[in-house]
Amino acid sequence: MPSCSDIAGTSFYVLTLLTKQKDVRTGFPPIYLLPTHIDPDQLPELQSQIPSLTYDIGEAEVVLGKISKKQRALFELRRLKIATEEVHGEGSSHPPPAKRRRLSSNDALPVDVSSTASDGDDDQPKKGVVQVVKLSWFTDSVSRGEILPLDDYLVYRGHRLSDQHTKAIPPHSADIPRSAKEDPREPPTAKRDTLPRGHSLDPHHTMTAAPLKRPALIQETTSEHEIKKHLPPIPNFLHTRYSCQRPTLSDPPNSAFLEQLKEIRTTRALLGDNVGVRAYSTCIAAVAAYPYLLSHRGEVDHLPGCGAKITSLFQEWKTNGCVEEVEKAKLDAQLSVLRLFYEIWGVGETTAQEFYKRGWRDLDDIVEYGWDQLSRVQQIGVKYYDEFLLRIPRAEVKSIADVILEHASRIRTGYEMVIVGGYRRGKSQSGDVDVVVSHRDPAATLFFIDKLADALAHSGHITHILAISTRNSERGQAPLPWKGEGRQPGSGFDTLDKALVVWQDPEWDKSAAARNPNPHRRVDIIIAPWKTVGCAVVGWTSATTFQRDLRRYCKTEKRLKFDSSGVRSRTDGSWVDLETGPDGAPAPDMLTAEQRVFKGLGLEWRPPEERNTG
Structure with missing residues (x-):
């Protein structure tokens, strides 16, 4: 073209x-x-x-x-x-x-x-x-x-068409982990409020409330024109194309409006509109990076990825204190059920819609009519549904990570670890716990995930292993090979050795309770070889849109393939070493390795607290 x-x-x-x-x-x-x-x-x-x-x-x-x-x-x-x-x-x-x-x-x-x-x-x-x-x-x-x-x-x-409703884009298949080692315990029995039965999923579903009204033509008065003249200038970093080039804090000044946009994005995901999800992710990242409180629609219109639609939503929110589309989605029975299913760990939007098509309307329906049809991972997701939704305080995240490092060090000394995910980005609470473990000796990380997961299971901290992968060890801990532009998708955002597990603190006051009352938590343990540990820390620390744009930046601007296991050239498939120092020595620590990745890619260093793209 x-x-x-x-x-x-x-x-x-x-x-x-x-x-x-x-x-x-x-x-x-x-x-x-x-x-x-x-x-x-x-x-x-x-x-x-x-x-x-x-x-x-x-x-x-x-x-x-x-x-x-x-x-x-x-x-x-x-x-x-x-x-x-x-x-x-x-x-x-x-x-x-x-x-x-x-x-x-x-x-x-x-x-x-x-x-x-x-x-x-x-x-x-x-x-x-x-x-x-x-x-x-x-x-x-x-x-x-x-x-x-x-x-x-x-x-x-x-x-x-005369009306303004469009059909939902057909959803893509959800990626549900399959490998596991244990059978789940007995299915949950707690009853929940049910919604009316007997409805089937309409593939062209629209919200049951009245259609949204066409927004009125926005007219700009002379006073508004004067206001726009005095609005703060758009920062230079917001003139960039990729969110990985911008500082984005965890508590942005426009968080209330961002919550409205995130709700709309979730609705798009539930209806399988993947293009809409990506578009809203782009504008959310731009609004989240804007360092001033939005006061005028003109500010929104100048942000990257925010066109007339987002400007209109902001004007509606600023005028009414809410967005009609969000409020109607809350009252929509079908969307409420899809959201319930979507929040089951191991269930994506496609599976959620399939559950709805079967006539299921709550978790009890799944247990009563479809328990044997679920994968083991989905059964665990249903069993611990309420517990997995609980947020994890920072102190508990740190405690879990310390236990993991302690057990790694018992197997062999010299392991180092960094807590990644939302914790490292400064979030006060996390949805799960993510840690990257590494060792300077390549032999110490080869197939180490099996040993570590087994040790934590024997200590009683791991109750279920949802998925375990040794793909990185199986290829000799080399970065993921680059197979060209025509390769088939599906490799995921990284191929490092990892264990996705269910965690529960095995210590409790047995005189106060006969059964362990500690909540079950979702924990991801990632093993990375030292030569590419910086890429692993970058990939697992940064928010989703930051990761997506980092890959787009590498592809478009650098002709590179970024993966948490390393960086490859899209020209000849060779490994691009960004972490070894000019003297040929490896990085002295994980933070230095991570900083060298940014520098090697030609990106300004963004500390973890500035990668909250939403």
């Missing part, structure tokens, strides 16, 4: 040709240009080259974008409040395209739209149809001097 710099090379030809036309719009149909993935500095020049450009998406027949996937096209249309239903049949079989017209300085620029017509004798797109096409359609037409058919560049074609 041509870049904007490629487009610039044809600028003189295009502008010379177009300036000779009395009415250039008689050639191209009305075109709306999506700014997605286009350099902001080059966008104005590109806009000036499109003869029939319109800034009103409602009147556009062609939506031009630097995109190639239908799912992305649907997301962009939804973001612009254009509801459509995909055209089936019409886009699969077309009459022969009309003969292409050669451009000359005396001709307007006609567009061959015969492939979009409903029958062979109609040269115009079907009324009410919106077409999303690749940007290369326009650039190729210009460079070849003739209008090319749309079909070769079509991403999506759909009928416009």
Whole structure:
């Protein structure tokens, strides 16, 4: 796909040709240009080259974008409040395209739209149809001097709908751990309040409350214009593309508004809208990094990833103290059940929807009607559902980590450990406990996770092993091999040796209680070889969006493949050693190793407390 710099090379030809036309719009149909993935500095020049450009998406027949996937096209249309239903049949079989017209300085620029017509004798797109096409359609037409058919560049074609509701994107499969060593104990028996039975999951589910009202047109008064002039400037770090380039604190000034955005993101996840989840994650990271209390919609509009939709939500929240979409989701019976299932450890959005389709409406339904159909991990997730939702105070996180290091040191001296996850980012409470354990001797970390998990199980601290992996040891503790751009997904965000376990403090006052009253906790123990321990600490410390953007940054800007087991070149697959010092010596400690990873990737150092991207 041509870049904007490629487009610039044809600028003189295009502008010379177009300036000779009395009415250039008689050639191209009305075109709306999506700014997605286009350099902001080059966008104005590109806009000036499109003869029939319109800034009103409602009147556009062609939506031009630097995109190639239908799912992305649907997301962009939804973001612009254009509801459509995909055209089936019409886009699969077309009459022969009309003969292409050669451009000359005396001709307007006609567009061959015969492939979009409903029958062979109609040269115009079907009324009410919106077409999303690749940007290369326009650039190729210009460079070849003739209008090319749309079909070769079509991403999506759909009928416009009068209402504003869109169908949910089909969900992807959830990744549920499978390996385990013990059978769960007896199923839980505690009853919970139930919701009405007898309903099946509607794949095109919309909230049961009334549809949201279209927000009123926002008008800017003279006083508001003056207010905008005195708003704080957007910090330079917020002009960056990736959240891993910004400081993001754990207690941002706009936390109340962020909670509303996170609720909407969760709803998108429950409905399987993965594109929406990523989009909201991007804007959440931007708002979380903004160091001032938002006071005006103009501030929101200038944040990366925050367009008209987020601006509208902020204005609604600022005016009403809540967001209607969030409030209606709380009252939606189906979403409430999906959220209940989604919070079971080992259950993703796909499995939650499958549970709903089976007619289950609460945990008791799962136990009564589907216990034997669950994986062992899901059974444990149901059994300890309430306990796993309890937050873990920092003091307890530290206590659990100390026990892990103590047992490691009993096996062999010299092990070092760092507590990662939300604890290291400064959170007052954590959902689980994550620790990275390493040793300067490579032989000490090889298959060590089996020994450590076995020791902790014998001491009574580990009650269940949910999953255990020795993939890193099995390949000789080398960084994950890079198999090229065409490799199949599914390797996860790292392939280090690890044990995902259920933990319970085995000590309690037996005179006060016959059974252990200490809550069961989720604990992840990660083993990393010293030569790449910095990558492990970076990967397991940083929040989800920070991790995602770090990988995108490495891929796009550095042609590298980042993994918590190490960094590989995307050019030749070789290991890129970022942690060995200039003198050839390994890092003296885990923090130094982590700092060297940032430096080696060309990133400004961000301490853990600044990686809370939400």
